[in-house]
Amino acid sequence: MPDVRATVRLQMHRDFTFHHAADLVDYFARLGISHLYLSPITCAVPGSPHGYDVVDPTRVNPELGGEEGLAHLVAALRQRGMGLVIDIVPNHMGIADEHNPWWVDVLTWGERSRYARYFDIDWHAPTPGLDGKVLLPILGGHYGALLQAGELTPRFDWDSGRFQLGYGERRLPLSPRSHAQLLRAGLGEPDGLALAELFEALEADETPEALAAAAAEAWRGLRDYAATAGGRADILAALVAHDPRSPDAIERLHAVLENQHYRLASWTTACDAINWRRFFAVDTLAALRVEEPEVFEAAHALVFRLYAAGLIDGVRVDHVDGLTDPAGYCAALRERLAVLRPRRPANAPRDEPWLVVEKILAPEEAPRDWAVHGTTGYDFLNQANRLLHDPAGAAPLEAGWLALSGLGAAGGYDAIRLDARQRMLEERFAGELAAAAQALADVACADRAGRDYPPRALARVLRELVLAFPVYRVYARDDAVDAEDSRHLDTALRTAQAALRPIDRPVLHKAADWLGRQPAYGDPLLHTARRRLQQLTSPVAAKAIEDTAFYRYGRLLSLNEVGGEPDRFADDADTFHAQAAWRAAHCPHAQLTTATHDHKRGEDVRARLAVLSELHRDTLTELAAWCDANAGLKREVDGQPAPERPAELMLYQTLIGAWPPGLRPDDAPALAAFAERIARWLEKAEREAKRRTDWLTPHSDYEAAGRDFVAALLRPGSEFVRRLAAFVDRIAAAGALNGLTQTMLRLTAPGVPDLYQGGEFWDHSLVDPDNRRPVDWASREAALALHERQGTLAPLLASWHDGRIKQALIARLLAARRAHPELFTVGQYLPLPVHGPLAGHVLAFARRHGDDTLVVALPLRLAALLDGAATPALAPARWADTELGLPLSGRWLDLLHDRQLDTTERLALPTLFESLPIAVLLHHRP
Numbered sequence: 001m002p003d004v005r006a007t008v009r010l011q012m013h014r015d016f017t018f019h020h021a022a023d024l025v026d027y028f029a030r031l032g033i034s035h036l037y038l039s040p041i042t043c044a045v046p047g048s049p050h051g052y053d054v055v056d057p058t059r060v061n062p063e064l065g066g067e068e069g070l071a072h073l074v075a076a077l078r079q080r081g082m083g084l085v086i087d088i089v090p091n092h093m094g095i096a097d098e099h100n101p102w103w104v105d106v107l108t109w110g111e112r113s114r115y116a117r118y119f120d121i122d123w124h125a126p127t128p129g130l131d132g133k134v135l136l137p138i139l140g141g142h143y144g145a146l147l148q149a150g151e152l153t154p155r156f157d158w159d160s161g162r163f164q165l166g167y168g169e170r171r172l173p174l175s176p177r178s179h180a181q182l183l184r185a186g187l188g189e190p191d192g193l194a195l196a197e198l199f200e201a202l203e204a205d206e207t208p209e210a211l212a213a214a215a216a217e218a219w220r221g222l223r224d225y226a227a228t229a230g231g232r233a234d235i236l237a238a239l240v241a242h243d244p245r246s247p248d249a250i251e252r253l254h255a256v257l258e259n260q261h262y263r264l265a266s267w268t269t270a271c272d273a274i275n276w277r278r279f280f281a282v283d284t285l286a287a288l289r290v291e292e293p294e295v296f297e298a299a300h301a302l303v304f305r306l307y308a309a310g311l312i313d314g315v316r317v318d319h320v321d322g323l324t325d326p327a328g329y330c331a332a333l334r335e336r337l338a339v340l341r342p343r344r345p346a347n348a349p350r351d352e353p354w355l356v357v358e359k360i361l362a363p364e365e366a367p368r369d370w371a372v373h374g375t376t377g378y379d380f381l382n383q384a385n386r387l388l389h390d391p392a393g394a395a396p397l398e399a400g401w402l403a404l405s406g407l408g409a410a411g412g413y414d415a416i417r418l419d420a421r422q423r424m425l426e427e428r429f430a431g432e433l434a435a436a437a438q439a440l441a442d443v444a445c446a447d448r449a450g451r452d453y454p455p456r457a458l459a460r461v462l463r464e465l466v467l468a469f470p471v472y473r474v475y476a477r478d479d480a481v482d483a484e485d486s487r488h489l490d491t492a493l494r495t496a497q498a499a500l501r502p503i504d505r506p507v508l509h510k511a512a513d514w515l516g517r518q519p520a521y522g523d524p525l526l527h528t529a530r531r532r533l534q535q536l537t538s539p540v541a542a543k544a545i546e547d548t549a550f551y552r553y554g555r556l557l558s559l560n561e562v563g564g565e566p567d568r569f570a571d572d573a574d575t576f577h578a579q580a581a582w583r584a585a586h587c588p589h590a591q592l593t594t595a596t597h598d599h600k601r602g603e604d605v606r607a608r609l610a611v612l613s614e615l616h617r618d619t620l621t622e623l624a625a626w627c628d629a630n631a632g633l634k635r636e637v638d639g640q641p642a643p644e645r646p647a648e649l650m651l652y653q654t655l656i657g658a659w660p661p662g663l664r665p666d667d668a669p670a671l672a673a674f675a676e677r678i679a680r681w682l683e684k685a686e687r688e689a690k691r692r693t694d695w696l697t698p699h700s701d702y703e704a705a706g707r708d709f710v711a712a713l714l715r716p717g718s719e720f721v722r723r724l725a726a727f728v729d730r731i732a733a734a735g736a737l738n739g740l741t742q743t744m745l746r747l748t749a750p751g752v753p754d755l756y757q758g759g760e761f762w763d764h765s766l767v768d769p770d771n772r773r774p775v776d777w778a779s780r781e782a783a784l785a786l787h788e789r790q791g792t793l794a795p796l797l798a799s800w801h802d803g804r805i806k807q808a809l810i811a812r813l814l815a816a817r818r819a820h821p822e823l824f825t826v827g828q829y830l831p832l833p834v835h836g837p838l839a840g841h842v843l844a845f846a847r848r849h850g851d852d853t854l855v856v857a858l859p860l861r862l863a864a865l866l867d868g869a870a871t872p873a874l875a876p877a878r879w880a881d882t883e884l885g886l887p888l889s890g891r892w893l894d895l896l897h898d899r900q901l902d903t904t905e906r907l908a909l910p911t912l913f914e915s916l917p918i919a920v921l922l923h924h925r926p
Helices: 018-023 025-031 066-079 101-112 143-148 176-186 190-204 208-226 229-240 247-258 267-273 293-308 326-343 378-387 391-405 413-427 430-446 455-467 483-499 502-517 524-546 573-586 603-614 616-629 645-658 668-689 700-713 719-748 777-790 804-819 821-825
Strands: 007-010 035-038 042-044 054-060 083-088 092-094 134-139 153-157 162-167 170-173 262-266 282-287 314-317 354-357 635-637 640-642 752-756 828-831 842-849 852-859 883-885 890-894 899-903 906-908 919-924
Touching (some): 018 025, 018 066, 025 066, 054 092, 083 293, 101 134, 101 208, 134 267, 153 229, 176 208, 190 208, 190 229, 262 267, 267 430, 293 326, 314 326, 326 354, 378 573, 391 616, 391 645, 430 455, 430 524, 455 483, 483 502, 502 524, 573 828, 573 842, 603 719, 616 645, 640 700, 645 700, 719 852, 777 804, 804 919, 842 883
Parallel strands (some): 007 752, 083 314, 134 262, 314 354
Antiparallel strands (some): 042 054, 092 282, 153 162, 162 170, 828 842, 852 919, 890 919
């Protein structure tokens, strides 16, 4: 088994390096963490704040401290018996600003590049002008206009000896053929002409090895030639010959650009004409083909070397659904790590490497058997989240949202989701849809039974099928889809069929056969069609749901979280028990998380917003009153108030959830800082919603009106601020209790708990970049040191606003996990009964392994009983006549109070919740 008890996620960048992390190792060890879990550590675009835009997967990022800094961190971890897990990015690379040597090589040599098959490029796309070329949609205007304006200019890099194309700050490589063109424009000497001929000769070299050797000689020759006075003069003459002010030079430069292995184009062409697969719809991230063995080895060479050297102990795989064959990939990754495991040095753990994958699971979708330990925990996040919601609030909050937003039936989640899918497919993935339709058309043309299905009919049915997909994707390989994927495909078929004309329905069913209902068995055309579909449905779902619909639908924002389904409002205790028992039996080492670098709202924002499901009537009253009172603060943009009403309602929920504990309505500096955070959130939320502004075409006036509205709302001492603060004060204790319950679930349920950086105090962050702000580690270290001296949790309840009680709870439970690792990881999960008047407000379960039994009791949905309370706890007397059924009688150790309890098999909750609203008991049978 992997020896991973608990992880802490750290976001690495040039302002937080391996040395900064090493300075915190002692603190994390005292907290009870077993492994640091780092964001990507490979070379990324310089200055990257996250590391997912990898430009060189073969090197440790020097901005983070390089391999030497990594070794320093690992040495500090090993001294404390800790380990390291890294986030790897096998599905895409960053290609912005020409920092990626693989991509630059492709642009230089085209199909002849040794890396031409590393990226998912359609080298023979049917789009005119793209045969044998890569579309580069990087221009801020139309190509012809920019060429005429002189914004595209040839340059010469005197250090490397290469001609380049300059566009603003960008430098693009030029092909060897165009080197010869440029040289001939300025050369007249025999040596120079010979150099031009050398570059022309490169076109004859065919093998990558011969090409690389000849190219190296040509580059060296040009660099040496440029170092001479005559060479410098000739090269300058060549550049002058392409003075953008001359009409003849413009024609010559256009001829040079036509000889490139890429075609420059306006950014507006990307979604329609792109001929290479992107990560989602990001033009600066190109997809990799790691299903090819050569690419797999090249992209993972560093990972394998670091693992064999004992510097890492496990990996988290980013966006596994972006890969052609996730199951095959995971199996290959595990096999390679297993081969390397015996080679690890003596001071490195020899336990099985921990392997988890980032995978969005639909509500009824089970984790796949991919030879991994599980997912990164979005499924658990939403299971715990739904447990905190009162189902009674679902209908009233829905009716209130539809009425107050002014959207009516169009504001329902199903309508918003479908509209978002249609918009994303047509506006952001039109090129990918066309490529998938073309792949189907190729299959039809080669199949006697399908040749009468024309390409346009196939495109229509494919569009409806993608729109109807109920999950991120299916996983058809050579064989037909399995039973679960067949069920998902049938669901999509039924929905798509209802949207199509009868004449198109046979086409739909035949397409479904090709896409997974019949075996492929090595048919390359079927494989291509399946790959195109499976790598299209996933990004369409992500961009349409999480990055669009979640910012348009505002019934209750705590439900709009990564991996969530806002129309699934609440789960009861039995549902949570069933999910936890399944995880204990099938993937006990899956990761558990309630906060991530990708979350829309911090875990304690969601915990507080969940209270609104209980106080739904009062919530709707407040929202309606605020809309009326603040109408005069808006200004009109394009004849309509800004921000629009749906955005305004979501803004108010965000203010409620993110209001910092202890913030006073008259604290001007703190309010100004809060207002700045909220304004940045609103701008991002509005762009993601894509209603009146978006990322591609920001509406500056509308966005400015939103910033002004936020500033006007959050004026110190204003009536709205006082009313907002009063409402937050009323629900804050209940929200904090939800936060403690959520923390307890993550630390005691089956799985490996993850702590997002800084989340040991209250986490009232918003979507990135807000959730990646610098962490005040000094205050956390000081709080932990104080708790270690005092040792008890109950006194911290009175000062709960400072977050120390959450940190102390984490430290106490992680200490228990360290003392009883198998109990928490592979222990059996058993629901426990609760009896009495408040039984519906308690979740209780046991974990059992060998002679050890753990009992956990947690409060649920106590907002009505805590209404306006100063502390997040009921008076013990309120629990009168409510009892917890224990799995056995005897002496129990109360882990949160360091006391012994001698009980029968029924324990009164006033005793259990005597000084804390949560309880964890441990029983050891000699």
